[in-house]
Amino acid sequence: MRTISDMHTVALATAGHLLHFELAVAYEIFGTPPREATTGWYDVLLCGPGPVRIGPFTVEPEQGLEHLTSADTVIVPACADIDDPPPPELVDAVRAAHEAGARVASLCTGAFTLGAAGLLDGRRATTHxxxxxxxxxxxxxxxxxxxxxxxDSGxxxxxxxxxxxxxxxxxxxxxxxGAAVANSVARRLVMPPHRPGGQAQFVATPMRVADDHxxxxxxxxxxxRLDQPLTVTDLARRANTSPRNLARQFRAVTxxxxxxxxxxxxxxxxxELLETTGESIEAVAVxxxxGTATTLRRQFKRIVGVPPDSYRRSFRGAQPPEN
Structure with a gap:
């Protein structure tokens, strides 16, 4: 744990078309010190070029974007429309803040602003x-x-x-x-304790393929036929192609x-089965x-990031399996 100064400034960049949830969450979390915080807290500032309309709300920044360069941490909330490029003045200010030594974090689609500023080059990143x-x-x-x-790339x-x-x-x-303070904030928000970043997003990403592909x-x-044993040869035969060409097509599409x-x-x-049924882990594996619960647990933890039992509790609560 690093030492945080009493005047650690968190600047929320309020420019462009924003989503109110991420902005409000950051303001609430960094703006309200818990009782357990005994080593100082954050000084939160809204920084932007002027009033910003966010749905039915209007946000009045306290400082201009130039103040991002004097912040210790800069938070870039989600943009409402990724087809609407981030304002150049915001991109420049975020880049300048990082060059000045600020820690820069994006929430959801705020990553597009970081990308435009060149901060994602060579770094691992995510978004929705x-x-x-x-x-x-x-x-x-x-x-x-x-x-x-x-x-987290530092x-x-x-x-x-x-x-x-x-x-x-x-x-x-x-x-x-530290963990105790972070978990205290989570309890205040009625949230689970701090989760590691490597845990997977709980989604089944759709795959779009042209009808003639x-x-x-x-x-x-x-x-x-996910319950059946399938090999690359089975898939190639079904697609009426060679295993080598099938592999090329899969690489290109997925x-x-x-x-x-x-x-x-x-x-x-x-x-899906863990979310919607009470089937045992063994039954879900079949x-x-x-095949086996052991294989399911190993593969599930590797891909999703949590064991299947924990995943089920997150979505359905502790329920007994169906007989």
């Missing part, structure tokens, strides 16, 4: 899973991970959407004040080898083609 592919396409030098809750941090923004804010408090019918066919993609689909199906 629905926009991860676009972030990667716009900033190919960034290492975009669509599955994690947040990333002076540059990024989070996925909504609840993951809370996790990143708690992570920053954990770094500055080689894989169009195959992907749906496989998803209907970025994964066929069996990697298949394993993820099995785990995604397991997620229904998803993983």
């Amino acid at each position: 899973w629905a926009h991860a592919a676009e972030l990667s396409a716009r900033h190919p030098r960034a290492v975009v991970d669509p599955d994690v809750l947040y990333t 002076s540059v941090l990024t989070s996925a959407g909504k609840a993951a923004a809370v996790d990143l804010c708690l992570h920053l408090i954990h770094l500055d004040h 080689l894989l169009a019918g195959l992907l749906a066919w496989v998803r209907q 970025g994964q080898a066929p069996l990697q993609w298949l394993q993820i689909q099995r785990v995604r199906r397991a997620q 229904a998803t083609g993983m």
